[in-house]
Amino acid sequence: MKKRIGSFLFFALGGAFVFAQEAPASGPTAWQFNxxxxxxxxxxxxxxxxxxxxxxxxxxxxxxxxxxxxxxxxAWIGYNFQGGNKLEYTITPMLGGVVGRSDGMAPGLEVTLNFKGFELYSEGEVYLDFQTEENHYLYNWSDLTYSPKDWLWFGISAQRTRVYQTALDIQRGVLIGAGLKNWELTTYVYNLGFEDPFVLVSISKQF
Incomplete structure (x- = not known):
């Protein structure tokens, strides 16, 4: 199973790398990675x-x-709908295949809305297990943030997932993040005041 996952990951990311080498370094048709x-x-x-x-x-x-x-x-493939003036939006319906401890497929949706320094980001999916309907599950991760500066943001977050277990079905928390050039660092603290608080640190790079 680990060999199958590794091969799948190698070909998926390798294909993206090949396409990136063929694409121009700049311009509206260039690849963007995150x-x-x-x-x-x-x-x-x-x-x-x-x-x-x-x-x-x-x-x-x-x-x-x-x-x-x-x-x-x-692994996922989707289609970007982008637009807006004062309210900017990116809406991406997707379809994914899942292999490993869980095997199935999942329709998904990613949404980003921006308005005057406020941003709502939400990613969700309905996981459909190939083995049994009892393993079907709705996942979601949503952040609502405000950016007083381009390099600083803070807000609230909620997650519904199965990769970790707490006493709460929906993990709720606060976040603060900062960016420098193409790098971003965001720290989340979930479930403060409840039985199972925990910390999530997210590091990202665009190129």
């Missing part, structure tokens, strides 16, 4: 959730690991 590393510091547990995204015009490609389940890889 790599994330999400570090979960949970009581008596720790894991990393990496995400890689590639966009070219309307095309959106994405790869995730440890998202739907531990030791599980998912």
């Amino acid at each position: 790599a994330h590393a999400n570090f979960y510091f949970i009581p008596d547990d720790f894991f990393i959730l990496p995400v890689f995204q590639a966009d070219k015009n309307k095309l959106h490609l994405e790869a995730r690991y440890n998202y739907e389940d531990r030791e599980t890889f998912s």
Whole structure:
């Protein structure tokens, strides 16, 4: 199973790299990449959730690991709808395949709305397990932030996931982040005042 996941990841990311080499370095048709590393510091547990995204015009490609389940890889293809004036939006419906500890498929949606320094970001999916309907699950990660400066933002966050367990079905928290050039660092603190508080540190780079 690990060999199958590794081969899938190699060809998915390798294909994106080949396309990137063929694309011009600048201009409206160039590839844009975004790599994330999400570090979960949970009581008596720790894991990393990496995400890689590639966009070219309307095309959106994405790869995730440890998202739907531990030791599980998912690959996605989607279509970007972008526009707006005062209210800017990016809406990306997607379809993904999931292999690893969990095997299935998932329709998904990513939404980003920007208005006068406020941003709502939400990513959701309905995981459909190939083995049993009892494993079907609705995932969601949503952040609402305000940026007083281009390099600084803070806000609230909510997650619904199965990769870790707490007493709450929906993890709720606060966040603060900062950026420098193409790098971003965001720290989340979830479930303050409840039984299972934990910290998430997210590092991302655009290139």
